[in-house]
Amino acid sequence: MPKQSPTALTMATLDALGYFPTTKDGGGEVERRITSKIKRDWGHFADIIRVHPVHGWLVLQVTSDSNLSARVTKCLRQESLLACLLAPSTAVQVWGWSVRRGQNHVRRFSFGLEGDKPTAVQIGKATIAEEVRTT
DSSP states (O other), X not given: OOOOOHHHHHHHHHHHTTOXXXXXXXXXXXXXXXXXXXXXXXXXXXXXXXXXXXXXXXXXXXXXXXXXXXXXHHHHTXXXXXXXXXXXXXXXXXXXXXXXXXXXXXXXXXXXXXXXXEEEEXXXXXXXXXXXXXX
């Protein structure tokens, strides 16, 4: 199986789950280029923003599984913005991708509020096929 980027894997999964793109290019990627080599994520942590007719908004940071912990920390550093986003119809998550035995796997963390402080909780491990079946 050819290796795909975490972004490509995430976009394919979101398409299969019925999430709609939110950008004019149709993908939902929200980075803006500072220079040809430096990019800035929306809110300093979001790679993709999509919307679902039932589940509402999903704000995502995507990465490799080995970099997942650093990306969760990166999101938690944006405490004020994260607290504003964690409204009833907005989900903020970090997805970390890896390949095991020839299959793509995703580990997911979701953010919530404990009082007024954002926290991160692991919400699952799955292959893409398992993820699509359970939604």
